[in-house]
Amino acid sequence: MTELLVREPAAVPGPGAVAPVAATRRERLARLWRFLRRRPGLIVSVVFVALVLLAAFAPGALAPADPNLGVPADRLQAPGLAHVFGTDYLGRDVYTRVVHGAALSLQATVIAVAVALVVGGLIGLLAGFVRGWVDEGLMRFVDVLLAIPAVLMSLALITALGYGTANVAIAVGVASVASFARVMRSETLRIRQSVYVEAARSVGTRWHVTLLRHVLPNAAGPVVVLAVLEFGLAILAVSSLSFLGYGAPPPAPEWGSLIAEGRNYMATAWWLCAMPGAAIAATVLSVNRISRALDGEWARAR
């Protein structure tokens, strides 16, 4: 929703130019250690994101119970030793449901970012490499995408495609194509000017080889940084849409729909909304922290 958070552009040309002298492995590790030691928040973020990813790919490792199986006698219990996040109106353990919900929510997020990355990246690459009227036309199109608020764009796509996790993911992805196209284009324009592209051209390398072997790998850095940032935004967008009820149908534990379910019991059971929401917020916060570390902070800390 807040695409336009001001981000300091990286002060250095890019990750490719960070270490001109080949550092030994030991030096690199030492540098990493120095970098992390002064940033405890970053360490916590990395560990937390690792846990969330584990939850997404192997939920059983963190919460072995069945997320859809409840013990009616234990219904609506407040968080405690037996149930860390409490239980819901069917006696299902909220912690288990949040852990298993990570799978659906993160899958949707990954699809969304992948769609935005591939489509936006191709548009930007084409616009920056071909230039001329192709560039002009594509960038006008991107301007139009920026004029439509992302949520409304996603809702229009859901109207056309229908409900479901995959459709929500595609809708979120298409709505964030524009920022990838812009970054990719500016990177491509920058790299086109470089000496190695000129050299590749002068020895008669074909254009698609130049594109794949020289432009694409060197443009990757900033695009990856953006992808990490967009990952956080996509988690929020996907959970909003699933909160509104456009995601997976009820028994499935998606993060947004867990909160929507808990809403009906808010007056008596605060934890039903609070816990899944805190999980979303902590994930997004951690992802954003990592994206900030990748975006120049690492390169600046020499």
Place this chain on the structure above:
Amino acid sequence: MSPMARYLLRRAGMAVGVLWAAFTVSFVVLYLLPGDPVATMASGGLDGEPLTPEQLDALRARYGLDQPLIVQYGHRLWGALHGDFGASIQNGQDVRGAIMEALPPTIQISLAGLAFAIVVGGTVALVATYTRAHWLRQVLMGLPSLAVSMPVFWVGLMLVQVFSFGLGLLPSVGANGPQALILPAITLGLPTGALVAQVLAKSLSQALDEPYVATARAKGVGRVDIHLRHALRNAALPALTVLGYVVGNLLAGAVVVETVFTRPGLGRLTVSAVGVQDIPLVQGIVVFAAAVFVVVNLLVDLVYPLLDPRIATGAAA
């Protein structure tokens, strides 16, 4: 024609172009992708009785959905140029009328949210750049990233939890009276406030490095005066440029906030339209949102030279 007039004309022409393209993009998305609104409507039938194929065809003919797409496109574009976005499939209501009817409550919470965002975001930025306490600055500048990491609907629900159910201070739902406006406005304004805080803090700290601040300091002007009278006045201008995005954000945020607080408005209208695949209504709302974005940005561009004379001379040169 003076260069200024030419600039204005070009800018207005671009705005119209973006609007046309937004109409076309939303048409392509809504009409070209698979999905049959008439069949959806019939399956969710009012009295449960399935419609016969003849009835379906009659409905399609009534909404012009039986014609070739290019004809439908021309027809709808012609209508849109006259402010006519067709009739809602849900209840046959005129789309423009439905949007206009839903608009006032949304404008209300948007303005309240914007006010909250400017006051809170502005305060955070001012204090963070003014304070000499390192820890306070760190804490304050951490707030925006915290605010944008929390899902908007969750913030709303937590506010309801604390202030309505916990403390019993404010109503949790509805749109009666000014008290009912407070929680939705905070929820809606929070991400925008984060944006305002970040943009303003950045331009404030840039302004504080300018030579005129050094001059003022040398003259013995107090810190508060420098901050508010010299730096803020210059730093507020760049913050104005994000207004277009902010308005788009508020409009989009209304979708979630109005659902959380069960308030009437454009957001709720959108959610219900998506729920029943009311394509004309969804398209009308998308184009309306794009129009708001374009108009606000146009206004910002036009007002900017008036506020910052340097831009005006730049455009005339």
